[in-house]
Amino acid sequence: xxxxxxxxxxxxxxxxxxxxxxxxxxxxxxxxxxxxxxxxxxxxxxxxxxxxxxxxxxxxxxxxxxxxxxxxxxxxxxxxxxxxxxxxxxxxxxxxxxxxxxxxxxxxxxxxxxxxxxxxxxxxxxxxxxxxxxxxxxxxxxxxxxxxxxxxxxxxxxxxxxxxxxxxxxxxxxxxxxxxxxxxxxxxxxxxxxxxxxxxxxxxxxxxxxxxxxxxxxxxxxxxxxxxxxxxxxxxxxxxxxxxxxxx
Amino acid sequence: xxxxxxxxxxxxxxxxxxxxxxxxxxxxxxxxxxxxxxxxxxxxxxxxxxxxxxxxxxxxxxxxxxxxxxxxxxxxxxxxxxxxxxxxxxxxxxxxxxxxxxxxxxxxxxxxxxxxxxxxxxxxxxxxxxxxxxxxxxxxxxxxxxxxxxxxxxxxxxxxxxxxxxxxxxxxxxxxxxxxxxxxxxxxxxxxxxxxxxxxxxxxxxxxxxxxxxxxxxxxxxxxxxxxxxxxxxxxxxxxxxxxxxxx
DNA sequence: ACAAAAGTGTTATCCTTACACCCATGT
DNA sequence: ACATGGGTGTAAGGATAACACTTTTGT
Numbered sequence: 295x296x297x298x299x300x301x302x303x304x305x306x307x308x309x310x311x312x313x314x315x316x317x318x319x320x321x322x323x324x325x326x327x328x329x330x331x332x333x334x335x336x337x338x339x340x341x342x343x344x345x346x347x348x349x350x351x352x353x354x355x356x357x358x359x360x361x362x363x364x365x366x367x368x369x370x371x372x373x374x375x376x377x378x379x380x381x382x383x384x385x386x387x388x389x390x391x392x393x394x395x396x397x398x399x400x401x402x403x404x405x406x407x408x409x410x411x412x413x414x415x416x417x418x419x420x421x422x423x424x425x426x427x428x429x430x431x432x433x434x435x436x437x438x439x440x441x442x443x444x445x446x447x448x449x450x451x452x453x454x455x456x457x458x459x460x461x462x463x464x465x466x467x468x469x470x471x472x473x474x475x476x477x478x479x480x481x482x483x484x485x486x487x488x489x490x491x492x493x494x495x496x497x498x499x500x501x502x503x504x505x506x507x508x509x510x511x512x513x514x515x516x517x518x519x520x521x522x523x524x525x526x527x528x529x530x531x532x533x534x535x536x537x538x539x540x541x542x
Numbered sequence: 543x544x545x546x547x548x549x550x551x552x553x554x555x556x557x558x559x560x561x562x563x564x565x566x567x568x569x570x571x572x573x574x575x576x577x578x579x580x581x582x583x584x585x586x587x588x589x590x591x592x593x594x595x596x597x598x599x600x601x602x603x604x605x606x607x608x609x610x611x612x613x614x615x616x617x618x619x620x621x622x623x624x625x626x627x628x629x630x631x632x633x634x635x636x637x638x639x640x641x642x643x644x645x646x647x648x649x650x651x652x653x654x655x656x657x658x659x660x661x662x663x664x665x666x667x668x669x670x671x672x673x674x675x676x677x678x679x680x681x682x683x684x685x686x687x688x689x690x691x692x693x694x695x696x697x698x699x700x701x702x703x704x705x706x707x708x709x710x711x712x713x714x715x716x717x718x719x720x721x722x723x724x725x726x727x728x729x730x731x732x733x734x735x736x737x738x739x740x741x742x743x744x745x746x747x748x749x750x751x752x753x754x755x756x757x758x759x760x761x762x763x764x765x766x767x768x769x770x771x772x773x774x775x776x777x778x779x780x781x782x783x784x785x786x787x788x789x790x
Numbered sequence: 791a792c793a794a795a796a797g798t799g800t801t802a803t804c805c806t807t808a809c810a811c812c813c814a815t816g817t
Numbered sequence: 818a819c820a821t822g823g824g825t826g827t828a829a830g831g832a833t834a835a836c837a838c839t840t841t842t843g844t
Contacts, residue, residue, distance in 0.1 A: 307555065350621075373595020406555060519815060725795085740836090742799090742835090766796070769795080
C-alpha cells in the first residue's frame with residue numbers, strides 16, 4: 295500500500311514537523327525511532343498530487359499524533375543539495391530496500407523538505423510510529439538523541455524561529471493544559487527564551503494584559519502558599535495576540 | 543537551449559524573488575512584463591539537479607539584475623494545489639507552446655514555489671528580462687500592476703515578513719546609497735512600517751546607536767537648511783544589527 | 791524678512807528592573 | 818516557629834512620545 299501511494303505523491307518534496315509539547319515543566323519534541331538504526335527522525339510525510347502543502351502537513355501530523363486541531367505553521371524549506379548526506383541515504387535505502395524496493399528507489403532521490411512547527415497537548419496526543427520507524431516518543435529538547443539527515447538543523451531552525459515570533463504565537467494556549475499556574479507559564483517562556491525572568495515582573499506583565507481568568511487555588515500539598523490557577527479568556531486572548539504578547 | 547535545460551532542473555519546484563529597491567523615497571519591486579499578456583510576474587527561476595536551493599535563488603537574482611552580492615533570504619514556500627490558477631496556466635502555456643512545446647509541457651505541471659526576498663541597489667542593478675518576458679522594470683510598491691498566479695500574495699507575504707524581522711535586517715545598508723540623509727532613512731522605515739514616525743525622535747534614536755559616520759552636508763539648492771549626509775560604520779553596524787536595530 | 795526643512799532640547803509619561811515585603815501552607 | 822514558594826508594592830532608571838525652540842538656506 296505504501297508502494298502504491300508513491301504514485302500519488304509529488305516526488306522530491308517532503309514535509310518535516312517539529313512538534314513541541316510541554317510536560318512537567320520541560321519542553322519536548324515528538325521523535326520517531328528508526329528501525330534498524332540507532333538514529334531518530336522528525337515525523338514527516340509527503341504531499342499528494344492534488345493536495346495543498348499545508349493540508350499535507352496537517353495530515354502528517356494527525357497521522358502521527360491522532361490530533362486534528364493543532365497549531366501548525368510553516369517556517370523554512372531546506373534545499374541544500376546534499377542535505378540528507380550521501381552515505382546516510384545509501385545505508386537507509388539499503389535497509390528499506392529489503393522491505394520494499396519501489397519505496398527505497400523513490401526515497402533515494404534528492405528531496406527538498408519544508409519544515410513545519412506545531413504545538414501539541416502532550417496529554418491528548420497519542421504518538422504513532424510510521425512504517426519506517428519502530429516507535430514514537432516525546433523527547434526533552436535538551437536531551438536529543440542522534441538524528442538522521444539534517445533533522446537537528448531543522449529543529450534548531452524551528453526553535454530559533456519560534457523565539458523570534460514568540461510574541462505572536464499562542465504558546466500558552468497551545469502548550470499548557472486548560473488550567474495552569476503563572477509559574478508554569480513563566481517556565482515555558484524561560485525555556486523558549488533560554489533565560490531567566492523575574493518572577494514578580496512576569497506576573498504583573500502577564501496579568502496586565504487582561505487575558506486571563508483567575509480560577510481556584512491549586513493545593514499541591516507542598517509546604518507553601520497555594521498558587522492560583524488561570525485559564526485564557528478566549529476572546530481577549532485572541533485580540534491581544536494579534537498585537538503581540540510578552541517578551542521580545 | 544531552454545528546452546535542453548529542462549532536463550537539468552528539478553521538476554515541480556520554482557523560486558520567486560521579491561527584489562526590493564528604494565529610489566526617490568519610494569519603495570520599489572522588480573517585476574517582469576509577460577509577453578503576450580498584460581500581466582506581470584516576479585523574477586524567478588528553477589533549481590538545477592545538483593544545486594542548493596539558496597544557490598539557485600542567487601543565480602536567478604544575478605541573472606535578472608546583474609548583481610552578485612546582494613542581501614537575499616528565504617521567507618516562505620507556497621504550495622496550494624491550485625496556486626497558479628487552472629485557467630491562467632492553460633492560457634499561458636498556450637502562448638508558450640507556440641514558441642516551445644517542451645517547455646510549455648514542463649511548465650504546465652504543478653509547481654511549488656519558494657519565495658525569497660532581496661534588497662538591491664536600484665542604481666547598480668541592470669534589470670534583464672527572461673525568455674518569457676519582454677521587459678524588466680522597477681515598479682512602485684503601491685502601484686502594482688496585475689500580477690500572474692499568486693504573485694501578489696507572495697509580495698504581500700514578503701512585505702509582512704520584512705516588517706516583522708525589520709530590526710534584524712540590513713535595510714538601511716542594503717537599500718540606501720552609500721551616502722544618505724536621516725530623512726531618507728526615516729522615509730524608508732516609514733514606508734516599510736506603514737506609519738509616520740516622529741522626526742526628532744527618529745534622529746536621536748538612530749544616532750544613539752552609534753553606527754553612523756557623519757559626513758559633509760548635502761546642498762540641494764532648496765530654500766532650507768542643508769542636511770548632513772551619513773554612511774554606515776561597517777563594523778559597528780554589523781555588531782548592532784545582531785542585537786536588533788530600530789523599531790518594533 | 792520669510793518659509794521650509796534640519797538639528798537639538800525639554801518634559802511628562804510609560805515601561806523595565808531590581809528588590810522588598812507580607813501571605814499562605816505543611817512540617 | 819519556620820522554611821518555602823506565591824502575591825503584591827515600591828522606587829530608580831531608561832525609553833518613548835509629543836512638541837517647542839533654534840539654525841540654516843534660498844527666495
